[in-house]
Amino acid sequence: xxxxxxxxxxxxxxxxxxxxxxxxxxxxxxxxxxxxxxxxxxxxxxxxxxxxxxxxxxxxxxxxxxxxxxxxxxxxxxxxxxxxxxxxxxxxxxxxxxxxxxxxxxxxxxxxxxxxxxxxxxxxxxxxxxxxxxxxxxxxxxxxxxxxxxxxxxxxxxxxxxxxxxxxxxxxxxxxxxxxxxxxxxxxxxxxxxxxxxxxxxxxxxxxxxxxxxxxxxxxxxxxxxxxxxxxxxxxxxxxxxxxxxxxxxxxxxxxxxxxxxxxxxxxxxxxxxxxxxxxxxxxxxxxxxxxxxxxxxxxxxxxxxxxxxxxxxxxxxxxxxxxxxxxxxxxxxxxxxxxxxxxxxxxxxxxxxxxxxxxxxxxxxxxxxxxxxxxxxxxxxxxxxxxxxxxxxxxxxxxxxxxxxxxxxxxxxxxxxxxxxxxxxxxxxxxxxxxxxxxxxxxxxxxxxxxxxxxxxxxxxxxxxxxxxxxxxxxxxxxxxxxxxxxxxxxxxxxxxxxxxxxxxxxxxxxxxxxxxxxxxxxxxxxxxxxxxxxxxxxxx
Amino acid sequence: xxxxxxxxxxxxxxxxxxxxxxxxxxxxxxxxxxxxxxxxxxxxxxxxxxxxxxxxxxxxxxxxxxxxxxxxxxxxxxxxxxxxxxxxxxxxxxxxxxxxxxxxxxxxxxxxxxxxxxxxxxxxxxxxxxxxxxxxxxxxxxxxxxxxxxxxxxxxxxxxxxxxxxxxxxxxxxxxxxxxxxxxxxxxxxxxxxxxxxxxxxxxxxxxxxxxxxxxxxxxxxxxxxxxxxxxxxxxxxxxxxxxxxxxxxxxxxxxxxxxxxxxxxxxxxxxxxxxxxxxxxxxxxxxxxxxxxxxxxxxxxxxxxxxxxxxxxxxxxxxxxxxxxxxxxxxxxxxxxxxxxxxxxxxxxxxxxxxxxxxxxxxxxxxxxxxxxxxxxxxxxxxxxxxxxxxxxxxxxxxxxxxxxxxxxxxxxxxxxxxxxxxxxxxxxxxxxxxxxxxxxxx
Numbered sequence: 001x002x003x004x005x006x007x008x009x010x011x012x013x014x015x016x017x018x019x020x021x022x023x024x025x026x027x028x029x030x031x032x033x034x035x036x037x038x039x040x041x042x043x044x045x046x047x048x049x050x051x052x053x054x055x056x057x058x059x060x061x062x063x064x065x066x067x068x069x070x071x072x073x074x075x076x077x078x079x080x081x082x083x084x085x086x087x088x089x090x091x092x093x094x095x096x097x098x099x100x101x102x103x104x105x106x107x108x109x110x111x112x113x114x115x116x117x118x119x120x121x122x123x124x125x126x127x128x129x130x131x132x133x134x135x136x137x138x139x140x141x142x143x144x145x146x147x148x149x150x151x152x153x154x155x156x157x158x159x160x161x162x163x164x165x166x167x168x169x170x171x172x173x174x175x176x177x178x179x180x181x182x183x184x185x186x187x188x189x190x191x192x193x194x195x196x197x198x199x200x201x202x203x204x205x206x207x208x209x210x211x212x213x214x215x216x217x218x219x220x221x222x223x224x225x226x227x228x229x230x231x232x233x234x235x236x237x238x239x240x241x242x243x244x245x246x247x248x249x250x251x252x253x254x255x256x257x258x259x260x261x262x263x264x265x266x267x268x269x270x271x272x273x274x275x276x277x278x279x280x281x282x283x284x285x286x287x288x289x290x291x292x293x294x295x296x297x298x299x300x301x302x303x304x305x306x307x308x309x310x311x312x313x314x315x316x317x318x319x320x321x322x323x324x325x326x327x328x329x330x331x332x333x334x335x336x337x338x339x340x341x342x343x344x345x346x347x348x349x350x351x352x353x354x355x356x357x358x359x360x361x362x363x364x365x366x367x368x369x370x371x372x373x374x375x376x377x378x379x380x381x382x383x384x385x386x387x388x389x390x391x392x393x394x395x396x397x398x399x400x401x402x403x404x405x406x407x408x409x410x411x412x413x414x415x416x417x418x419x420x421x422x423x424x425x426x427x428x429x430x431x432x433x434x435x436x437x438x439x440x441x442x443x444x445x446x447x448x449x450x451x452x453x454x455x456x457x458x459x460x461x462x463x464x465x466x467x468x469x470x471x472x473x474x475x476x477x478x479x480x481x482x483x484x485x486x487x488x489x490x491x492x493x494x495x496x497x498x499x500x501x502x503x504x505x506x507x508x509x510x511x512x513x514x515x516x517x518x519x520x521x522x523x524x525x526x527x528x529x530x531x532x533x534x535x536x537x538x539x540x541x542x
Numbered sequence: 543x544x545x546x547x548x549x550x551x552x553x554x555x556x557x558x559x560x561x562x563x564x565x566x567x568x569x570x571x572x573x574x575x576x577x578x579x580x581x582x583x584x585x586x587x588x589x590x591x592x593x594x595x596x597x598x599x600x601x602x603x604x605x606x607x608x609x610x611x612x613x614x615x616x617x618x619x620x621x622x623x624x625x626x627x628x629x630x631x632x633x634x635x636x637x638x639x640x641x642x643x644x645x646x647x648x649x650x651x652x653x654x655x656x657x658x659x660x661x662x663x664x665x666x667x668x669x670x671x672x673x674x675x676x677x678x679x680x681x682x683x684x685x686x687x688x689x690x691x692x693x694x695x696x697x698x699x700x701x702x703x704x705x706x707x708x709x710x711x712x713x714x715x716x717x718x719x720x721x722x723x724x725x726x727x728x729x730x731x732x733x734x735x736x737x738x739x740x741x742x743x744x745x746x747x748x749x750x751x752x753x754x755x756x757x758x759x760x761x762x763x764x765x766x767x768x769x770x771x772x773x774x775x776x777x778x779x780x781x782x783x784x785x786x787x788x789x790x791x792x793x794x795x796x797x798x799x800x801x802x803x804x805x806x807x808x809x810x811x812x813x814x815x816x817x818x819x820x821x822x823x824x825x826x827x828x829x830x831x832x833x834x835x836x837x838x839x840x841x842x843x844x845x846x847x848x849x850x851x852x853x854x855x856x857x858x859x860x861x862x863x864x865x866x867x868x869x870x871x872x873x874x875x876x877x878x879x880x881x882x883x884x885x886x887x888x889x890x891x892x893x894x895x896x897x898x899x900x901x902x903x904x905x906x907x908x909x910x911x912x913x914x915x916x917x918x919x920x921x922x923x924x925x926x927x928x929x930x931x932x933x934x935x936x937x938x939x940x941x942x943x944x945x946x947x948x949x950x951x952x953x954x955x956x957x958x959x960x961x962x963x964x965x966x967x968x969x970x971x972x973x974x975x976x977x978x979x980x981x982x983x984x985x986x
Contacts (some may be wrong), residue, residue, distance in 0.1 A: 081609075130585055319587060451908060457981060
């Protein structure tokens with residue numbers, strides 16, 4: 001990635017978050033221009049596929065993409081930036097001489113597309129000299145002309161800029177008048193208009209929408225400062241997510257509110273202000289072993305790091321060894337059929353089909369119909385996440401539909417689908433989970449997270465920590481992080497709330513690959529209890 | 543077309559400014575070409591080439607600003623991008639922190655561009671990858687690596703007389719080499735401005751040796767140890783600390799550089815001029831540095847000079863923005879593009895030889911902040927961690943999780959070695975006492 005493709009946000013709790021901002025900035029009204037006619041996209045895609053085949057490709061796919069982003073950033077009473085970007089072009093992937101080749105262009109003339117397809121074949125031919133085994137694709141039956149759209153109720157790009165600015169400034173005001181001294185709030189809106197065609201006979205038109213509305217608030221006290229980030233989640237929804245409906249609020253006595261299918265950002269900011277003041281006065285945790293009750297907006301990240309990543313088949317096989325690393329969940333453990341990933345009540349599944357999730361599409365970026373499948377069943381490791389060219393390595397015949405590229409410009413590869421923890425069949429509440437805990441800590445919101453390159457040892461913080469004594473939340477505490485080992489941790493899972501408590505959290509900018517690409521992924525789970533986990537104190541004098 | 547000469551860039555930007563009706567207009571023109579090759583399991587997995595040229599126009603009416611960018615360069619497109627930025631500016635609310643653009647600047651000459659990097663071909667990349675893969679195959683090891691080179695230019699012009707232009711080239715290489723049984727892993731990274739300095743075979747030999755030497759690692763108890771951090775190990779902690787250098791957050795009480803004043807107490811709000819580290823700690827930036835040169839101007843076109851950030855352990859400067867500089871009655875201090883931390887003359891080998899008991903750390907991984915006021919970070923060692931006894935590497939040890947602050951690290955210095963270029967900056971190997979490891983990891 002090139003440095004100029006990023007904007008840097010020196011936000012609270014974000015360190016210096018760099019955001020991918022590839023594309024051409026356009027005015028707001030232009031983002032609503034009609035997308036390119038499907039029949040014309042089909043004609044351009046066929047030019048690419050035919051040119052590739054004519055040069056000797058045995059397989060080809062073309063992705064014509066129009067990627068729209070809008071970012072609104074504010075701090076305290078000031079709007080920092082309003083950025084609209086558009087990026088359009090075509091990415092062509094081929095197999096020639098049994099080897100992958102890829103090329104992309106923003107020049108969408110028929111001539112340029114044909115040349116780009118030929119370039120992709122040339123790259124494949126050149127690399128085939130170093131290829132040790134030919135690419136083997138799991139079969140996919142062409143689906144002809146199909147289309148799909150994220151089921152949104154309010155297109156976020158059609159909401160006036162003024163309404164967005166007013167919302168963020170109200171959020172900032174709520175935090176500042178309730179105890180915060182500083183706040184940065186942001187709206188990220190994404191629309192991927194993707195057209196996929198392949199020599200298998202598929203022509204798939206998809207219109208994908210995503211949204212994230214985070215804030216990062218700070219309060220400064222006599223002895224230092226404290227931070228609190230938003231408890232809302234990034235979602236595969238429209239602007240209706242920010243309606244903050246009462247029925248989507250889950251109240252935990254003594255700990256505040258969690259959000260389900262919609263988010264009240266102003267209410268959360270007001271709570272953040274008050275909780276920041278409490279944080280400044282809160283007792284520092286006594287290190288030791290505790291039973292942890294983890295709320296879904298926190299546990300989602302633990303799932304992401306300790307289940308999602310280690311079960312990516314390309315990591316298991318060594319394709320990511322030089323960057324993100326490999327995995328402890330090796331093929332021999334899976335083949336044994338006995339590897340106890342978690343306790344018997346742990347059921348983890350993958351999908352790209354849950355409505356409202358960040359991974360939700362009808363087809364992946366290599367034309368595979370999306371589905372759901374088990375990763376861990378009754379505690380046992382049963383499967384991985386794989387693409388068309390990988391499934392034969394785990395003796396399976398059907399791709400899982402996990403292929404994704406961040407733009408037309410980049411080559412698609414295996415990316416994490418939604419990975420979620422099934423709720424308890426008995427529909428008990430989060431408070432029911434808390435009431436059985438004698439000596440524990442309730443943790444809400446995602447905080448600091450770090451895990452080793454094979455996903456054994458991890459350490460996670462959070463946004464809010466509450467002591468649990470004899471089944472009741474007693475007080476807000478600070479400086480909590482827990483250290484564990486993935487297998488040990490999931491085997492200590494002792495209780496789950498039911499489906500009424502099940503919520504989707506997510507990661508909007510998950511990085512992987514070289515050159516690095518981002519993707520967005522959700523993780524659903526209920527409030528869950530883990531027994532006897534090692535808690536450390538993160539306060540230190542320097 | 544992607545890499546424009548200074549004269550061509552000036553002509554193009556002059557034309558763009560000519561289309562502007564705004565009170566203030568600033569244009570950034572950036573072009574870049576590059577290629578990469580990626581390999582894993584001892585074979586090439588992906589390879590590609592990209593080129594791009596992008597123009598960004600920022601228009602301002604009063605204190606209302608809009609930005610638009612484009613990658614088409616006919617007259618109609620240039621006019622369109624100016625108009626789009628002006629439309630956005632009129633829609634935007636007033637930004638009370640907006641500051642006027644800078645006028646003409648004088649720039650240092652930097653040595654950031656090398657033809658050798660511009661002339662790299664796909665065949666060169668394939669050969670470089672093969673030079674790394676073949677020795678691994680011969681030694682029954684598995685190599686996974688990535689090589690990427692880029693050549694680019696950056697030009698800035700505004701309607702207040704400022705024009706800046708710089709060309710730069712860069713090559714990044716890294717390889718992880720693992721034993722086939724997965725019990726040993728080694729890693730190395732190199733980055734240069736000049737491609738001819740890259741020798742992937744020589745670099746890979748280091749990763750290969752570490753992979754072979756790191757099998758059958760023993761467990762040491764977590765605790766405080768004397769460590770020798772190779773530059774790739776300390777650069778993450780140092781970089782995070784330097785990124786947190788910011789006058790505004792320090793003045794606002796939300797930084798490790800804030801002074802904690804009691805209610806009613808008067809005094810400086812930040813730690814400028816205070817000693818925070820061992821007196822051997824000196825960090826500066828210099829666009830003209832021999833080994834790690836960088837562009838001689840900031841993103842807004844302001845000239846960059848050699849600047850001390852930490853001098854003899856004392857905070858010498860903090861970057862700010864033009865707005866904060868004015869508000870706090872200070873000079874504007876732009877952020878640098880790269881850092882240089884001074885060291886000594888000792889090589890890494892000498893430092894090991896002079897260590898009675900300690901741990902050699904190749905790199906630190908997954909570094910995350912735990913507390914921004916103490917700069918406490920966590921993360922793990924990776925790809926080669928060894929126990930040193932009586933001046934010799936005795937045996938490999940299992941990886942550790944650390945919980946440590948660079949403030950502590952730079953106060954517990956035993957020795958500093960000869961700085962090396964890493965991630966575009968210069969960092970010495972460091973021998974640090976009482977470095978805190980909090981738990982063991984099974985990861986190899």
